[in-house]
Amino acid sequence: MGEYKHAIDEKGRLIIPSKFRDELGEQFVITRGMDQCVFVYPRTEWEQLEQKLKTLPFTKKDARAFTRFFFSGASEAAFDKQGRVNIPSSLREYALLERDCVVIGVSRRVEIWNQSIWEEYFAESEASFSDIAESMENLDF
Template identity: 45%
Template sequence: MFLGTHTPKLDDKGRLTLPAKFRDALAGGLMITKGQDHCLYAFPRAEFERLARKVADAPFTNESVRAYQRYLFAGTDEQRPDGQGRIAITPELRRYAGLTKECVVIGAITRLEIWDSRAWEAYLEEHEDGYAKAQEEILPGMF
């Protein structure tokens, strides 16, 4: 399970050092793809394969399904962390997420999300008030 917020820096070669606490779970490889809200998703390979099977099971006769499949799979890059826990993020994925040197990596249970630090701050500011409402919708009566 991926949890927490981390602030690694992107180096001049487009490499990002993964948080140490996640490296064992990602040592077998990970799949990086375009996420919603202009961040990147980084899935352990097995989790991405589960997602891919669900997407593949959707009816490809549906235009929206075909578009989603193309967008998801064409934009996915497979990486294996090096000995220092770094992964290379392709120029296209860096452009999509607007990544600069300062990044934020958040744990999102089954995946990591990689954000440009300014974009993450803006996202938090914009959505902070909706957090309490969403909590009540997702977990009614829990709190």
């Protein structure tokens, strides 16, 4: 958990906070995320997600689209000696990662956001937080 601001360099490398590096391990998976961000999963968490996605019925158009979205953008990654991850250009383009980024911990994954997109998303979500919380009442939250 947590929120950290870092800059991505001209080669597409981004420093990941050490607390996240420890949780992600040496090898991890990076892919497209929801809401125009990048998701980063520890290898074991990715494998569990992969098993769940395999159970989706391939005869359903939405299931095929969803699995294609995740798998086509996914790649294995590792940290360099400075604790940076090299974000593939396709993911940088998808999430508009150009300079200022926000790295957040969300349960069992890390998300990487363009700072201005994150700030806009957070402001919109914050304004409707009580409505969102109320709608989650049925989830026994």
